[in-house]
Amino acid sequence: MRVSYENKLGSIIFLMVSCLLIVFPLVYEDRNLLIIFTQIFIFAIFAMSYDILLGFTGIISFGHAMFFGIGAYSMSIFMKRFEPEMLYVFLALIVGVFLSAIVSYVVGLLTLRLKTHYYAMLTLALANLFYVGAEKWRSLTEGADGFTFRIPDFLRERVNFYLITLVLMVLVYFALKLFIQSPFGKVLVAIKENEQRTESLGFNILYYKIIASIIAGILASIAGALYAISLRFVNTSVFSIDITLDALLMTIIGGVGTIIGAVIGSGVIEFSHYWLTSLVKLHWIFERWIIFFGILYILTVMFFPKGIVGALTALKRKARHEKKHDQSDKMTG
Amino acid sequence: MTSIIETKNLGISFGNHKAVDQVNFAIDEHQFTSIIGPNGAGKTTLFNLLSGQLKATNGDIFFCGKNITKCSTVERTRLGMGRSFQLTNVFPNLTTLENVRLAVQAQKKIYFQMLKSVFSYKDHSEIAKTILKTTLLVNKDDVLAKNLSHGDKRKLELAMLLALDTKLLLLDEPTAGMSVEDVPAIYEVIERIKEEKTKTILLIEHKMDMIMNLSDRIMVLFNGKLLADGAPKEIIANETVQSAYLGGLYDEYTA
């Protein structure tokens, strides 16, 4: 099986790189780099959760920030209102996951019956509702100004937090790999390919879409909670469209429907973000990094519609094809 | 004995146009019935009503004695009605094997398992491969469905239907748009299914020789109405049918 072989190769590389990343903070001390990597891991989880929707089920959502924000605010509010202890970190995570599960279920019920673009618009509107809600409910959120909070000492240790996010990312990656190889995951892909045909095989597609969006919502909420911990600060921007766009950009640049693509995309975007901001000294244009991402996005869609992973796989296929031809030439020649 | 599928005054209108109008029939188990009629007669629409893709404007449908008029496509499939489509309707970016495997998975009722790999269901792939053999698609396992020839896509359509292992098969023009060389293969596949005598088959076709050889019974649809219904010989001899549809084109069979 060619397909599963390529899958395995991706996973092996991923695992090897992850192992290197585990020892990285022990051999190389660079606070900045540590922080960037932590961000990459967090956004990789977020982007992978988005890939379940976009890449596997073919659901286009413009409201994924909704769940990221719920996770971020659950964590922040718990840390602010209660003691910064690990117990409350876990409680906050559970509450965030629980809330996102409910919201994604309701969103699923309300909107998954709609055709793609209507669904996309509705999720955009709903996420905006959360954004406005967070602005207005100042007593809890302090609006756009936001608030800082303390976190447990264990997590304040940058290396610890780095390792936790890394391990979580690896776990999510392998869990999703298994998920996507499961009978359930195969039906999701079938839905993306041909919804009506999937139905006529006797699969109840609404259930699949709802379960997929709940899983995506839960993972996004965990990413949001980690994000809040990493900043020790939260404001309404966690609900903003930029967050959704990040996920969209990461999955598309990395390669939609590949899981590993989301991780690569997260790395590419976070690093280029960092690099572009460091160029601000040279010219003010670099402050408008979103312009560059826009250009990057257009170039990707035009030249690598299947993202980095897709382009690599195509290259490899081509190489193998040529090799085959060479061999058959030799045999006939 | 109750019939496997039965319609009572079945009809559907698109605006003012009655695409299917007051259709009544009852089909016995293991009967092979063909539906013929000119383009636009309403044959595909009738199938869409039977399989649930469209909801009837009036009338009822019974499957094994149960009124299923209000049942969804999913429920009807699970009850034992399967159909193939006139316009090829497969999963283009999945391999041939994966297309069929999904149908096997549906038949095995593995709906929500998300903690096991599909590779651990060895029997599913085995069944899928056997069906690919029956439908003359061996060695095409890992070809993406979109890269198959038109004829092979039609075979895949049939393979997916077989994998569902339903009691009733609705076949909508399985040879539509096929090159002449490909037709015998499809014919062979359908004949094999018929020989097994475990399925009830409703076939929409235009190729008269195929219909005459396979059918126990023929129904003629014309402007949404059931014009004639009977054994192949009767239908051929029927003058209304002759003038309305066959138009003397198939004189050889009246001889």
Ligand SMILES: Nc1ncnc2c1ncn2[C@@H]1O[C@H](COP(=O)(O)OP(=O)(O)O)[C@@H](O)[C@H]1O
């Ligand atoms: N969804 C639809 N909406 C409107 N008209 C339709 C629809 N489906 C079929 N029709 C019309 O119903 C008639 C019967 O079509 P169809 O069942 O496809 O014919 P056949 O399969 O016998 O060639 C045609 O006039 C067609 O235009």
Ligand SMILES: [Mg+2]
């Ligand atoms: Mg038709």
